[in-house]
Amino acid sequence: MCADCTLEHKGVLFLDELCEFSRQHLEALRQPLEEHSVTVARARAAVTYPADFMLIGASNPCPCGHLGDAQGCTCEPRQLSAYGNKISGPIKDRIDLVVSVPRQEYRDIFAGADEEPSAAVRDRVEAARRRRGEGAGHGNAALTGREILAAARATAPARRLLALSGERLHLSARGFFRVLRVARTISDLAGEDRVGEDALAEALHYRIEMAG
Ligand SMILES: [Zn+2]
Structure with a gap:
């Protein structure tokens, strides 16, 4: 995945279901997030590609997706902690904005858009x-x-x-x-x-x- 992020150079890398990616894949983002480049090492050579992108990730609050809503979360405590720990401290440290988005109510969908x-x-x-x-x-x-x-x-x-x-x-x-x-x-x-x-x-x- 990480070598592919050079394709997003000067663009947006959007990772849906961020917490479903393996920790190894997420850790591989550290270099591009910090250095805006990615190095691919093979047996004979290592090549560095540009990878200056904006990372945007979306994630459910928990594996079942209902933590904090009216339906109620059915996850085991150990599932919750494993899910939350998928993103390591160093990766969290490189993310500037985290915003909680409440589940959209059906009545809001029909209420018409008054957003900017x-x-x-x-x-x-x-x-x-x-x-x-x-x-x-x-x-x-x-x-x-x-x-x-x-x-x-x-x-x-x-x-x-x-x-x-x-x-x-x-x-x-x-x-x-x-x-x-x-x-x-x-x-x-x-x-x-x-x-x-x-x-x-x-x-x-x-x-x-x-x-x-
Ligand atoms: Zn849950």
Whole structure:
């Protein structure tokens, strides 16, 4: 699977049923997620291919798919823990946003869509990128730790919140900078020059969902 991820270079790698992949396959994503390339080693040679993609994964909350809903989960405790542990700490550490999506009610399907259309979301994203003077393909994700510290211009309360939460959540250095990049992006979308407490709290929330 991992060699194939070069096909998604500059695109999106979408893994449906993420927790159904073998741990070995998921671990193989560490190199491309960190280095944006993948090395395929054979007996005579090793070849490195580009693999800079956005990883998106979807997963049920548990093997039977009913954890937390009205129908009720029928999984054994050991099944639940094996399912949750399929994604290792290092892989979790490389995922920026985790969002729980509640089961859709039938009445909502017929209620009509009042969501923001994709074109409007694209306009907001493009406006945020223009404000930051970014060219296509280079976002906050590409900034180094030192660069994101400078670009965030975090307020004093935001810095305090990050320091406190970092200790409580046992954030790695990688996790710390990832939270800051997400908070910078949230602030960009809101048209805010500095990363404040609210943006930082939202960014931390996306990470806490993964820890839970
Ligand atoms: Zn279940």
